[in-house]
Amino acid sequence: MTRDRAQALARRGSLLTAAALLGLAGVYVRALVFTPIERFQGPAQKIFYVHAPAAWSALLAFAVTGLLSVLYLWLRDRRLDLVAAASAEVGLAFSVVMLTTGPIWAKPIWGTWWTWDARLTSTLFIFLLFVGYQVLRGAMVDPDVRARYSAVIGILGLVLVPFIHLTVYLFRTLHPDPVVMKPGSPSLPGEMLVTLLVSLGVFTLLYLGFLAQRYALGVLRDLQDEEASRALS
Amino acid sequence: MPRNWLAATGNSPPVADALRQALAIAGKDLAIEWRTKTALVSSLAFAILVLAVLFFARDPTAVSALDIAPGALWVTFTFAAMIGLNRAFLLERENRAMDGILLAPVPPGAVFFGKLAANLVFVGTVELVSLPLFVLFYDVGLERGLLPLLGVTAMATLAFVAIGTLLSSMVVRTRFAELMLPLLLLPFLVPPVVGAVQVTARILAERPLSEVAGWLKLLAAFDIAFVTASTLLFRATLEE
Numbered sequence: 001m002t003r004d005r006a007q008a009l010a011r012r013g014s015l016l017t018a019a020a021l022l023g024l025a026g027v028y029v030r031a032l033v034f035t036p037i038e039r040f041q042g043p044a045q046k047i048f049y050v051h052a053p054a055a056w057s058a059l060l061a062f063a064v065t066g067l068l069s070v071l072y073l074w075l076r077d078r079r080l081d082l083v084a085a086a087s088a089e090v091g092l093a094f095s096v097v098m099l100t101t102g103p104i105w106a107k108p109i110w111g112t113w114w115t116w117d118a119r120l121t122s123t124l125f126i127f128l129l130f131v132g133y134q135v136l137r138g139a140m141v142d143p144d145v146r147a148r149y150s151a152v153i154g155i156l157g158l159v160l161v162p163f164i165h166l167t168v169y170l171f172r173t174l175h176p177d178p179v180v181m182k183p184g185s186p187s188l189p190g191e192m193l194v195t196l197l198v199s200l201g202v203f204t205l206l207y208l209g210f211l212a213q214r215y216a217l218g219v220l221r222d223l224q225d226e227e228a229s230r231a232l233s
Numbered sequence: 234m235p236r237n238w239l240a241a242t243g244n245s246p247p248v249a250d251a252l253r254q255a256l257a258i259a260g261k262d263l264a265i266e267w268r269t270k271t272a273l274v275s276s277l278a279f280a281i282l283v284l285a286v287l288f289f290a291r292d293p294t295a296v297s298a299l300d301i302a303p304g305a306l307w308v309t310f311t312f313a314a315m316i317g318l319n320r321a322f323l324l325e326r327e328n329r330a331m332d333g334i335l336l337a338p339v340p341p342g343a344v345f346f347g348k349l350a351a352n353l354v355f356v357g358t359v360e361l362v363s364l365p366l367f368v369l370f371y372d373v374g375l376e377r378g379l380l381p382l383l384g385v386t387a388m389a390t391l392a393f394v395a396i397g398t399l400l401s402s403m404v405v406r407t408r409f410a411e412l413m414l415p416l417l418l419l420p421f422l423v424p425p426v427v428g429a430v431q432v433t434a435r436i437l438a439e440r441p442l443s444e445v446a447g448w449l450k451l452l453a454a455f456d457i458a459f460v461t462a463s464t465l466l467f468r469a470t471l472e473e
Contacts, residue, residue, distance in 0.1 A: 129417075131416075132416045136417065139408045139413060148470065152403065156421065160424075163423075163451070163458070167423055167451065
């Protein structure tokens, strides 16, 4: 990809992000003003409209990284590695939103900031695994070696996730916890469902906007590195 | 050792050749370790230290040593193993010895199995030496539970040594290798270590193994999944 095309992609990404941020403002207004207050959880339930979509975007981002890692080792296309890395970084940002809004909601509803429930534990360890992924990328200079090693971690992560989930599930069935509860009832009333779906859409757009910008940045950085090494030789 | 040890003979099946080559690599690593014993002695001393420190990391009036024993044993095993795991490929980094191995007509799978076998012998030795000390320090009865405990130790160890071998082949080529291995390896230790601790607790309480059938299945599935994945992915970490 040339510098011009990368810059054009970055501009399109920032437009998409701006649109998604406007949408996010709309989600806040709709969730706070035009969506009924949940009968049992009260106003605290509103955080669900940010928390669940952020979790969706984070897991989508990590799944994309895992799949692109498989594709990279197969096709060896540098762009696949750059998109995978961009997706992992964006996923970390959404994970931080997920992991901070979760406890804020859990304290009034569950009565505790944190519980070792299957989903919480899995997401925490996926988050930590991708922190390791980023640190590994940062510690390597050669782009080809970096791409191969990152792909290996991405694929191992894909295999690990179901095992962590199963582990916590087995752990919990041995020690049943009376406060285990689903973050949201599966059958939401119509107005709440609409708010959630709108928010899911907005967060997906936000993910795509961030991804496009981060990918364009990765391409530009690669081009700069190449120019620098050409200038030196 | 015959000079053509690493060369394919041409008249034996490829699997037998690969096995012989893997054994040659494992033998080389273990011979180097046996002559210096640096990693072995430091891992063992580290294991004893962790066992001793964890014994005091509790309120003795509220928590008995037996209650924390399974967790203490597995924290010791995994942390001591991690100290030793970096060693396998650090050896090859000096004087770029890995290039020599890659130049030899040896398939990557054989290199991986050789490294894995040497690491398993290394970690197994550390475990076998620290286990009697664990029995001594924590005053646990192991008359009937010894064989099942050795079995679950073998299952859990195979899993994390396989992943550790793969990851250490990568991190030795990065900056801060010693820091990077625990960061990358620990998330993968959750299923085998949690499973091994649960099974160990039941063994020490002299409960039937049928109570932990689910955990044993999880450990077996984890072994199969990650030994396969590590073997397949190892090739991707090698090529230049």
